[in-house]
Amino acid sequence: MNIIDRRLNPKGKSLANRQRFLRRARAQIVKAVREASGARSIQDIDNGEKISIPADGLREPTFHRAAKGGIRDYVVPGNKDFVEGDRIKKPEDEDADGGGNEGSPDGEGQDDFAFVLSRDEFLDIFLDDLELPDLVKKKMKQTESTTPMRAGYSVTGSPANLNIVRTMRNSLSRRIALKRPKPAELRELEDEIRALEESGDDPERLSALRLEFDRLIAKSKRVPYIDPLDVRYSRFEHVPRPVTQAVMFCLMDVSGSMTEHMKDLAKRFFMLLFLFLNRRYRHVEVVFIRHTHEAEEVDEETFFYSTETGGTVVSTALVEMEKVIKDRYPVADWNIYCAQASDGDNTSSDNAKTAGLLETAILPLCQYFAYIEVGAEYKDWLGRDSDLWRTYKEFAKPGGNFAMRRVRVRSQIFPVFRDLFAKERHDNAAWAGGGGEA
Amino acid sequence: MKKQPPAKRELLFTGADWDFEKIQRVYDAVEEIAKGEMGLATYPNQIEVITSEQMLDAYSSIGMPLMYKHWSFGKHFARDETMYRKGMRGLAYEIVINSSPCISYIMEENSMAMQTLVIAHAAFGHNHFFKNNGLFKQWTDAKGILDYMEFAKGYVAQCEERYGNKAVEKVMDAAHALMSHGVHKYPRKRTPDLAEEEKRVADRLAYQEKMYNDLWRTVPKGPAGKKGSQELAERKRQLGLPEENLLYFLEKMAPKLAPWQRELIRIVRKISQYFYPQKQTKMMNEGCATFTHYTIVNRMHEMGLLSDGAMLEILHSHTSVVFQPDFDDRRYSGLNPYALGFNMMNDIKRMCIEPTEEDRQWFPDFAGNNDPYGTLRQAWADYRDESFLLQYLSPALIRKMKLFKIHDVAENPEMEVAAIHNERGYREVRKALARSYDIAHLEPDIQIVDVDLAGDRRLIVHHFAESGMLLDGSEAVRVLRHIANLWGYEVRLMEIDPATEQVVKVYDDVAPITEM
Numbered sequence: 022m023n024i025i026d027r028r029l030n031p032k033g034k035s036l037a038n039r040q041r042f043l044r045r046a047r048a049q050i051v052k053a054v055r056e057a058s059g060a061r062s063i064q065d066i067d068n069g070e071k072i073s074i075p076a077d078g079l080r081e082p083t084f085h086r087a088a089k090g091g092i093r094d095y096v097v098p099g100n101k102d103f104v105e106g107d108r109i110k111k112p113e114d115e116d117a118d119g120g121g122n123e124g125s126p127d128g129e130g131q132d133d134f135a136f137v138l139s140r141d142e143f144l145d146i147f148l149d150d151l152e153l154p155d156l157v158k159k160k161m162k163q164t165e166s167t168t169p170m171r172a173g174y175s176v177t178g179s180p181a182n183l184n185i186v187r188t189m190r191n192s193l194s195r196r197i198a199l200k201r202p203k204p205a206e207l208r209e210l211e212d213e214i215r216a217l218e219e220s221g222d223d224p225e226r227l228s229a230l231r232l233e234f235d236r237l238i239a240k241s242k243r244v245p246y247i248d249p250l251d252v253r254y255s256r257f258e259h260v261p262r263p264v265t266q267a268v269m270f271c272l273m274d275v276s277g278s279m280t281e282h283m284k285d286l287a288k289r290f291f292m293l294l295f296l297f298l299n300r301r302y303r304h305v306e307v308v309f310i311r312h313t314h315e316a317e318e319v320d321e322e323t324f325f326y327s328t329e330t331g332g333t334v335v336s337t338a339l340v341e342m343e344k345v346i347k348d349r350y351p352v353a354d355w356n357i358y359c360a361q362a363s364d365g366d367n368t369s370s371d372n373a374k375t376a377g378l379l380e381t382a383i384l385p386l387c388q389y390f391a392y393i394e395v396g397a398e399y400k401d402w403l404g405r406d407s408d409l410w411r412t413y414k415e416f417a418k419p420g421g422n423f424a425m426r427r428v429r430v431r432s433q434i435f436p437v438f439r440d441l442f443a444k445e446r447h448d449n450a451a452w453a454g455g456g457g458e459a
Numbered sequence: 460m461k462k463q464p465p466a467k468r469e470l471l472f473t474g475a476d477w478d479f480e481k482i483q484r485v486y487d488a489v490e491e492i493a494k495g496e497m498g499l500a501t502y503p504n505q506i507e508v509i510t511s512e513q514m515l516d517a518y519s520s521i522g523m524p525l526m527y528k529h530w531s532f533g534k535h536f537a538r539d540e541t542m543y544r545k546g547m548r549g550l551a552y553e554i555v556i557n558s559s560p561c562i563s564y565i566m567e568e569n570s571m572a573m574q575t576l577v578i579a580h581a582a583f584g585h586n587h588f589f590k591n592n593g594l595f596k597q598w599t600d601a602k603g604i605l606d607y608m609e610f611a612k613g614y615v616a617q618c619e620e621r622y623g624n625k626a627v628e629k630v631m632d633a634a635h636a637l638m639s640h641g642v643h644k645y646p647r648k649r650t651p652d653l654a655e656e657e658k659r660v661a662d663r664l665a666y667q668e669k670m671y672n673d674l675w676r677t678v679p680k681g682p683a684g685k686k687g688s689q690e691l692a693e694r695k696r697q698l699g700l701p702e703e704n705l706l707y708f709l710e711k712m713a714p715k716l717a718p719w720q721r722e723l724i725r726i727v728r729k730i731s732q733y734f735y736p737q738k739q740t741k742m743m744n745e746g747c748a749t750f751t752h753y754t755i756v757n758r759m760h761e762m763g764l765l766s767d768g769a770m771l772e773i774l775h776s777h778t779s780v781v782f783q784p785d786f787d788d789r790r791y792s793g794l795n796p797y798a799l800g801f802n803m804m805n806d807i808k809r810m811c812i813e814p815t816e817e818d819r820q821w822f823p824d825f826a827g828n829n830d831p832y833g834t835l836r837q838a839w840a841d842y843r844d845e846s847f848l849l850q851y852l853s854p855a856l857i858r859k860m861k862l863f864k865i866h867d868v869a870e871n872p873e874m875e876v877a878a879i880h881n882e883r884g885y886r887e888v889r890k891a892l893a894r895s896y897d898i899a900h901l902e903p904d905i906q907i908v909d910v911d912l913a914g915d916r917r918l919i920v921h922h923f924a925e926s927g928m929l930l931d932g933s934e935a936v937r938v939l940r941h942i943a944n945l946w947g948y949e950v951r952l953m954e955i956d957p958a959t960e961q962v963v964k965v966y967d968d969v970a971p972i973t974e975m
Contacts, residue, residue, distance in 0.1 A: 022486050022504045022582075023560070024479055027513060028567055034516045035536045041624070042533025071541075081531055082636050082937035084905055084922070084930060091928035093867045096892040098794060099785025100861040100879055108873040109865070136537035137544070 042079075043142065049074035054138070054146045055439070073133040147435075148297050169257040178254025191251035201244040202237040210234050267356040267388075268306045269298055270342050273324065274363035276313040276333040283396035286428055287362035288325055290393055293438050294360055295321075308345055312338035314368075318345060335367045335409060339378040346386060357387050360441075365394045365407025372412045379416060384423060390416075391441045392425040471764045475570035482506065485575045486582070492758045493583040497751065497832045501586040502561040502601060506578065509564050514554070515539050517564060521734070522554050524562060525608040527615035527726070529631055552776075555581035557589040557737070559601040572769035576776060579755040584748025591840045592743075594736035597646070604733060611726045618719050630720045633941035634706060634727035640905055641706030641731040694912065701906040701921075705942065706731070708907050714916070715947035724945070739843040739898050746800015747839050750808075753777060753801070783860065799860075803847075806856045807835055817854060844896035852892065854885045864891045869927070903930055904957075916948040917968065923957040929964060930954065939969040947971055 043050060053072040103109075138146070174187055214234060217227040271291050275284065291309075298305045309324035310316055313331030316338040342359065350357060367375065384390060392413055406414070416423040426437045471488055472481045486506070493499045509517070519536035520526035552573055556562045563581040565574055589595050600607075619627045634641070651659065695701070702708040706728040710721050737744065756777075760770045783798035784790040807825075810818045811834050814826035825834045838851060857880045864887060866877040878884035878891070894900055904923040911917055920942070922930055935952060943950045948971065954964040 022483075022490075022506065024482055025505065025507045026479075027507045027509045027564075030509075030513065032512060034513070035519055035533060037528045038519070038530065038533035038536060040533070041528060041530035041628075042537060044624075045530040045628075046534075079534055080934075080937060081632075082934045082941070083639055084637075084903055084935060084938050086903055086928045087931045090869045091924070092869070092926040093928065094877070094891045094894070095865045095867065096794070096862055096888055096895060097786040097791075097865065098783055098860045098862050099787065099791075100863040101785075101787070103863055103876045103879060105876060105879055105881070105884060107876040109876065110873055111867075134534070134538070136541045 046074055046079055047146075049079075050138070051146055054143060055435070071135060071137045073135040075133055079134055144296070144300060148300055167259040167261045170260045172256045172258040174253045175256040176253065178256065182254045182257070184253045184255045187253035188247065188251050191253065192247045195248060195251060196244065196246070199244045200240075201246075202241050207234070207237060207241070210237065266304055266306075266354060267302065267358060268308060268350050269294070270308045270310060270345070270357070270359040271295075271324065272316075272338045272342065272359065272361040272363075273309075273311045274313075274333060274335070274338075274366070275311045275329045275331075276366070277330045278333055278366040279364050280396065283364045286395040286431065286434065287393075289431065289434050290362055290395070290428065290438060291360070292325065293434065297438075297442065306350075308342075310338050310341050310345070312341070316341040333366050333368055334371050335363065336371050336374045336378055339375065339383055343378070343382050343386075352386050358389050358391075359383065359387050360391045360393070362393050362395055363409055364396045365409045367408040367412070369408060372408055375409070376412050376415075379413070384416065384421075387422060390423045392423070393437060393441075394425070394427045396429065468763045470766050471575075471759075472571050472769070473766060475572070477569070477571040477574050481571055482574060482578070485571075486578055488759060488764050489575070489579050489583060489755055492755050493579070493587075493751065496758065497754065498836060499583055499587040499751070500590060501583060502559040502590050504582045504586065505560040505562045506582060507562060507564050508567055510567055511543075514551070514564065514566055515543060517554050518551075522556065523608055523730075524556060525605065525612050527612045527631075528619075529615075529635070530628065531635060553577040553581045555585045556604075557585075557595060557599055557601055557733075558604050559590075561586040561589060561601075570772065572765075572772040573776065575759070575765070575769070576752055576756060576773045579752035580748045583755070584751030585744060587751070588740070588744050588747045588839055591836070592736070592740060592843075593841055594739060594843055598736050599733050607729065611730070614722065614726065618723060622719065627723065629944060630723045631727065633945050634724045636938045636941040637705045637709075638727060638731045639902055641704060641728040642735045643704055643707065643732065644735075644899065691909075695909065698910060698912075700910070701908045703904070703906045704728075705905065705907060705920075709942070709945045712910075713946050716945065720945075735898075736843075739845075742796040742800045742844045742896060743839065743842065743847050744800075745797045746802075746804045747835075749777075749781060749797050749801040750804035750835070785861075802856055802860065803851060804835060806853055806859075807831065807838065807851055810853065810855075815855070821853060822851075845893045845898075848889065848893035848896060852889045854880075857885055857888055862888050862892065864888050900925070903928075918942070918946050918948065918950045920950060920952045922952065922954045924954045924963055925957060927956065927963075932966075936966065936969065939966065940972070943969045943971040 050072065053074045174184060210230060210233065214227065214230050217223060217230065271294065273287050273291065279287070295307060298307060307321075308318060309321060310318050311324060311329065312333075312335070313329060314334045314337065315331070318341060319327075338361070346352065346357060379390075392409075394407065394410055410425070413423070413425055417425050424441055426441060428434055428437050471484050486504075493501070515536060517524065518539050519532045521532075526532065552566065552569055554564045561582065563577070563586075565577050565581075569577065589599075589601060595601070615627065615631070698712060699708070706724055709716075710724040710728065713721075716724075756765065756770065756773050759765045760767075765773075781795070781798045781801045783795045808831035810822055810826045811828055811831040814822075818826040828834065838847060842850060861880055863876055863880065864878040864884070865874050867874045878887035880888065904925065906921050906923070907918060908921045909919040911919075920939075922935075924930075930952075939950050939952055949968045951968045952966040953962050955961065956963050
């Protein structure tokens with residue numbers, strides 16, 4: 022009998038099958054993920070998601086008999102009081118409650134197929150067809166990034182790049198060619214010498230062997246095991262790789278008019294954006310700007326977690342953004358994106374300035390500008406939209422690079438986010454609308 | 460058989476933890492009893508320790524250690540995993556593979572007592588059955604299966620690389636849908652070679668010469684219409700129709716398939732054929748293994764090799780395996796093959812050793828022969844579920860399990876109790892139970908009957924609907940689509956009442972989906 026411990030065998034033997042399964046059910050899974058994402062909170066984003074998909078595309082049909090009809094005989098155990106000839110009424114309600122198994126041997130039938138997607142699978146599918154619009158338009162920065170590519174072998178190099186296979190191959194052929202004595206031969210000779218020494222007979226052969234032994238030792242010293250000649254190094258060449266550089270500006274209103282609920286919505290939106298950028302683009306920088314009546318650039322931590330209060334002057338954020346662009350992100354080298362979240366409130370006198378800034382300074386620099394308005398739908402006493410909404414509305418022209426949406430409850434964030442960054446819509450990238458209006 | 464006086468020996472292990480040494484010791488003790496006392500003959504054993512995740516893996520690829528890649532295995536894995544993680548379902552304690560060496564998987568989570576049970580159950584019970592049962596001997600090649608699976612896995616991967624996942628998937632899906640109708644139920648006739656054929660022709664000529672009678676010339680010929688039916692018969696003969704092995708027919712005859720597609724179908728067909736004996740002997744196989752482990756662990760306990768605690772743990776698990784709820788119990792979901800099998804084996808043993816008068820009447824061949832293991836070994840070798848039940852189910856066991864037969868006609872509002880466990884009912888219950896284990900009866904009888912090669916090449920498939928039991932229509936249409944995809948032309952399915960040969964139901968013709 023053999024006992025084999027297979028526990029250390031590589032895991033995930035069924036990974037390839039799973040990938041095939043996910044690919045197969047892709048359409049249904051994508052739909053289910055979209056639906057599931059509405060109910061999902063941002064904190065959950067680190068967990069897997071249990072989703073349920075219609076079993077339709079996943080059927081494995083077989084020829085089998087319908088569950089009913091015809092003449093059937095059954096043999097069952099546990100007879101209590103039946104005698105031959107008894108009649109039993111058929112259970113009527115079978116369809117009503119036990120119908121799930123109808124016509125399906127594995128009990129799946131029309132039922133949904135439920136399983137768990139891992140976090141990565143979930144995000145991959147959720148973020149799959151999203152992208153930053155017009156990313157490649159801008160000029161590429163040339164020499165910034167290079168990537169090492171294999172380029173044969175060389176006789177010099179750093180020890181880390183030593184190519185052992187090549188080196189040993191050279192060494193072996195050289196040893197064969199120069200007839201370096203093998204260790205086994207030496208050992209044999211040595212044994213024989215020792216045996217002769219112990220027994221003491223045939224001294225002539227002993228001295229001959231000793232001479233031979235010395236000769237071989239000398240030879241193996243002359244022909245080293247590994248010679249510097251043998252050594253080869255893997256050679257790498259650095260190939261420059263074009264990089265599209267992009268920067269995303271996240272502008273958030275944190276003024277007093279923003280309630281906790283609104284801030285929560287805005288932060289969720291930006292978290293999603295951040296996650297999306299980090300996952301999909303390696304070379305995207307993110308700049309966080311928050312504003313009240315004055316704006317400042319902050320780090321991620323402060324942006325998401327610290328609190329602040331004050332009045333609302335939106336233009337300050339745009340001014341700050343313009344300044345940052347001027348300082349650090351020359352328009353020639355960078356694709357610039359901006360996402361702004363606000364409750365739509367603005368100091369009335371600032372509206373004109375904001376509009377002007379946006380039109381003359383910001384929009385011409387940006388590839389894409391997305392504005393979301395969070396919180397309860399704002400109507401002033403005249404029944405008009407919020408200040409900012411009215412101000413921005415005129416920029417939201419089809420074919421432009423400006424889009425705006427409203428988000429009122431948590432469940433709208435995912436759909437609105439998808440809507441703003443969906444691949445297929447960036448050719449008519451802008452139109453105004455209440456994205457999440459139910 | 461007289462029990463040896465229990466010679467007390469040292470405990471093989473204490474505590475729940477297992478290690479390789481303990482497993483070896485237990486294996487040796489189990490082997491001693493299995494070979495020495497029960498006379499089992501097994502393939503060499505290979506025991507592999509795996510984790511629960513690997514067990515799930517093995518589950519999803521129908522228990523084979525090597526399997527080609529297919530999305531349906533991923534689907535099963537996802538479902539099994541979800542259910543397992545939720546605690547809705549436990550995992551089997553072992554999986555055993557009909558191969559030589561016979562591979563038994565045991566899980567690392569099992570306690571040492573459980574490992575003992577599993578070794579006796581799988582490595583000896585199932586293993587003996589695999590090696591000795593006639594069906595397995597005839598249909599499966601235990602030595603070659605792992606090599607074949609290795610080939611299949613590589614071949615499918617190669618095809619995926621060369622022709623794309625989608626194309627391979629299309630063939631495999633279709634082949635999987637027909638898997639249960641891809642087996643030869645009887646050994647095929649060997650096609651005669653040329654020399655043999657010539658000899659037969661010569662023989663026939665000689666015979667005709669010898670029997671020549673000029674009078675035959677004067678016998679009027681049959682009506683002219685007969686020629687058509689002769690042509691039809693000739694065409695059918697050439698195509699080997701009717702054919703119930705749908706996969707075989709498509710593999711050999713489908714006009715549009717490329718060689719690699721035929722090979723893929725063949726792979727699925729071979730695997731299906733390999734599992735065919737297992738389907739036919741499920742109850743016996745489990746009964747044999749359960750009886751074996753039960754006998755062996757009891758002997759081990761008697762001999763003092765197992766502690767009382769370990770024995771209790773084993774019995775706990777044993778009783779839950781052979782538990783048979785009554786028909787009116789909420790837990791009832793059909794006859795438990797473990798329970799029925801185990802009960803029958805025990806019953807046979809009882810009849811060999813302490814037969815009643817009734818047993819002697821019913822089973823004069825072996826009742827009271829005092830050789831329970833020999834009798835059982837013979838049953839395990841020569842029968843399948845259906846014939847085993849017909850041959851060995853005793854009135855005593857029918858009474859014990861209180862089996863009764865229900866006759867259900869779809870149109871009637873009531874079902875009838877047709878037979879119960881009494882003098883008049885034994886044979887009928889036994890016959891009906893045996894029939895319900897007959898695969899040929901359980902699976903619908905579907906045959907390819909004709910194909911119009913000169914015309915539109917439509918394939919005609921018949922379902923002989925026994926006792927008026929029709930196919931599940933929506934599923935059938937889906938399968939027809941798969942057949943059409945392989946065949947390349949339209950397919951028509953008709954359901955026929957075999958008694959009257961009337962057509963009961965005709966499905967719409969299903970055309971293949973052309974390439975996307």
